[in-house]
Amino acid sequence: MSHNRAMRTRSRDGARRPAADSLVFSFLSAADAVEARLEAALSQTGLSLAKLAVLHLLADAKEPLPLSDLAARQHCVRSNITQLVDRLENDGLVRRRADLDDRRSVLAELTPAGRQAHAKGVRALAGAQRAIVRALEAGEATSLQNALGALSS
Amino acid sequence: MSHNRAMRTRSRDGARRPAADSLVFSFLSAADAVEARLEAALSQTGLSLAKLAVLHLLADAKEPLPLSDLAARQHCVRSNITQLVDRLENDGLVRRRADLDDRRSVLAELTPAGRQAHAKGVRALAGAQRAIVRALEAGEATSLQNALGALSS
DNA sequence: CGCACATAGTTCATTCCTGCACTATCACCC
DNA sequence: GGGTGATAGTGCAGGAATGAACTATGTGCG
Secondary structure, eight states: OOOOOOOOOOOOSTTOSOOTTTHHHHHHHHHHHHHHHHHHHHHTTTOOHHHHHHHHHHHHSSSOEEHHHHHHHHTSOHHHHHHHHHHHHHTTSEEEEEOSSOTTOEEEEEOHHHHHHHHHHHHHHHHHHHHHHHTSOHHHHHHHHHHHHHHOO | OOOOOOOOOOOOSTTOSOOTTTHHHHHHHHHHHHHHHHHHHHHTTTOOHHHHHHHHHHHHSSSOEEHHHHHHHHTSOHHHHHHHHHHHHHTTSEEEEEOSSOTTOEEEEEOHHHHHHHHHHHHHHHHHHHHHHHTSOHHHHHHHHHHHHHHOO
């Protein structure tokens, strides 16, 4: 995706303080960079992070899932999943099925092509993921992880 | 904003390794959480991060800026700025002016309302920013900062 | 001078996301 | 058993971003 541009206030103070000011925006901008790298690695496969995430959920749960479930697990609104599944269905990677037990519900199911795309996507992503983590010193990785706990809502 | 849902592979190994696997997605998801908090703090002012960023550039450079400049400084494509400025102009926060020296160019200028909105936005953001940094232990802040260097492209 | 090329802005189509309004179905319970 | 209210999916409008195609305008040069 690579959204979110920084809004840093010009630092002015060399390297004195730990950039209390711009730390937050450096964080967001680093996240954009990381996201862009993943998206780039994925671009070969024709998938986006959003699409791969849905395929991943479907592959993980070895059975068709209600769209509501997908929304809940993705922490997003239902209408987003409706559209994402529209596109995935259009790509031939996912199928909509009726839920016989609850006629309100619509199940999403991987097609064979979807299963393959997922496998390819996961492989492509794994490489990029390793490359990114490799860019961190051993110590940085663990301390980063500690800091993340405090930041995640 | 709060985009970008995680695509973590179920951890399976308790808390053993430093989550080499999901570290990258934890990172992205933490960034989403932080971004959502900033956006929430800003919501009172009716601004978004994207809009405030443009106001900020305009306020910083004490003169009207060509839209190309805004795009370059935001690291985004020109068409995005066109639309952002459309919305800001619609909000009455920014005006488009002709550039007399280069008739290809269009300058964006803050209106008085824009200047006020910027001030309010910056204040609202500063509070949230401090709150977020405060959530980090002193040590975490600096080690986070170190890690960010390696991750930013 | 005139042509070739680069640059500035806009338009359009598309992705990904939100929130709201609407319909259909289920579940409860009096 | 029939209303009431939660839940499921969709439609629609709009924000934020991309990239491609197009129009002006500026620039440089043979």
